[in-house]
Amino acid sequence: MTVNAPLHILVTDKNHHVRDLLQRELIKEGHYVQCESSAIAIRNHFCTSQRLDLLILDPELFLPEHIQMLRNVILKQATVPIILHTYSEFQYLRSYGENIEYISKDAESVYKIRQKILTCSR
Numbered sequence: 001m002t003v004n005a006p007l008h009i010l011v012t013d014k015n016h017h018v019r020d021l022l023q024r025e026l027i028k029e030g031h032y033v034q035c036e037s038s039a040i041a042i043r044n045h046f047c048t049s050q051r052l053d054l055l056i057l058d059p060e061l062f063l064p065e066h067i068q069m070l071r072n073v074i075l076k077q078a079t080v081p082i083i084l085h086t087y088s089e090f091q092y093l094r095s096y097g098e099n100i101e102y103i104s105k106d107a108e109s110v111y112k113i114r115q116k117i118l119t120c121s122r
Contacts, residue, residue, distance in 0.1 A: 007053035055082045
């Protein structure tokens with residue numbers, strides 16, 4: 001199922017297998033996908049003027065001492081839909097903004113992400 005308007009998506013994840021899977025699946029859907037694997041790379045990405053329509057964020061990339069950096073990243077992207085693709089202990093991060101949705105990492109998460117993307121591209 002291809003979306004009419006391809007989105008520019010930033011995929012972040014601690015695990016390169018998860019990043020690769022999401023990138024592969026989202027490119028098949030016709031989206032432009034970039035991946036980052038560290039908190040610093042994510043922060044640096046936001047210092048550029050690259051278009052961003054959706055952020056798939058793994059908060060595990062941020063060490064406890066970088067939680068303020070994570071909060072700043074989320075707050076800076078207040079107009080961009082953010083999917084927290086992670087485990088339940090990070091659900092509290094949804095309170096950082098109305099643009100944040102939590103999707104648990106499990107066997108269904110790629111399907112759930114695709115469904116969310118369909119709502120973002122309308």
